[in-house]
Amino acid sequence: MKKIAVIGAGTMGNGIAHTFAQSGFKVSLIDVNEAALEKGMNTIAKNLDRMIAKEKISEADKSNTLANISTYTNLEDAVKTIDLVVEAATENLELKLKIFKQLDQACPEAAILASNTSSISITQIAAVTSRPEQVIGMHFMNPVPIMKLVEIIRGYNTSDTVTKTIMELSETLGKDPVEVNDYPGFVANRILMPMLNESIETLYNGVAGVNEIDTVMKLGMAHPMGPLQLADFIGLDVCLSILNVMYNGFKNPKYAPCPLLVNMVQAGKLGVKSGEGFYDYSESRKAEKVSKQFLK
Ligand SMILES: NC(=O)c1ccc[n+]([C@@H]2O[C@H](COP(=O)([O-])OP(=O)(O)OC[C@H]3O[C@@H](n4cnc5c(N)ncnc54)[C@H](O)[C@@H]3O)[C@@H](O)[C@H]2O)c1
Secondary structure, eight states: OOEEEEEOOSHHHHHHHHHHHHTTOEEEEEOSOHHHHHHHHHHHHHHHHHHHHTTSSOHHHHHHHHHTEEEESOHHHHHTTOSEEEEOOOSOHHHHHHHHHHHHHHSOTTOEEEEOOSSSOHHHHHHTSSOGGGEEEEEEOSSTTTOOEEEEEEOTTOOHHHHHHHHHHHHHTTOEEEEEEOSTTTTHHHHHHHHHHHHHHHHHTTSSOHHHHHHHHHHHHOOSSOHHHHHHHHOHHHHHHHHHHHHHHHTOGGGOOOHHHHHHHHTTOOBGGGTBSSEEOSSSSSOEEOOGGGOO
């Protein structure tokens, strides 16, 4: 495996492109939005600078990594000769099905098609292609260049050979892959999201405020970050959409999103990316509590 295409240059896509390119792979980074490509490349350069400052890599490593990445706005041109695609476009079922149909047509027959989706069924994505045994989930964690875990999701039809290839490839990236089966939320989000939802429910019920809930979990459970702050970082819209996938997929009320989460998303309070969620990120990066208005 030498040539990789990464679809989407957003938060995850630029991190995935960075990680492959730093390990010596040739990467085609594709986005429909030219500005997103530019922003993605700037982010990669900045993150490489940070690694240089920490003496983890050299200036030469930075220029080699950047030289390994080419950017494209046209998918067909970018994937003609690739070995693997990692799709990291916006989390939307219709969009992903459309992209995988296009990829199936445009990629070489032997190419493996992976998705970085947080919650959409790999089996469903694979079903729109003519090669479901070559479709797999590669669920990287944010920030990709730093986080060790890759959750490798086997769709119903994913072959043993493809799974083994992707597990080994993840190891060559310096990651620790874990193989899981394709059910809603996979493993990471199936366990994480109910905890985040319960912490929002605890706030909604007026048991404690934002800082108090986060402090209990940070100091009491040795979590590096409180659950409400983590939800802000992930994006409250993303949390809501993953909970809905599990709620609908399992038909189980235990995954029902807290009404406060639904309200905040409808009000445009999406966390860090919108400048406000459970904390206020608007003026300084210093998180300030905005919890009182939500307490009953
Ligand atoms: N953000 C996270 O913490 C996180 C963690 C794990 C997995 N994921 C998953 O990774 C994927 C990407 O999430 P993100 O947070 O990077 O999103 P993002 O919004 O930051 O980036 C998505 C990018 O996809 C581009 N895009 C949209 N349609 C496209 C198309 N047809 N072709 C090419 N590019 C297209 C957009 O222009 C945008 O730049 C999602 O499936 C998400 O569930 C996200």
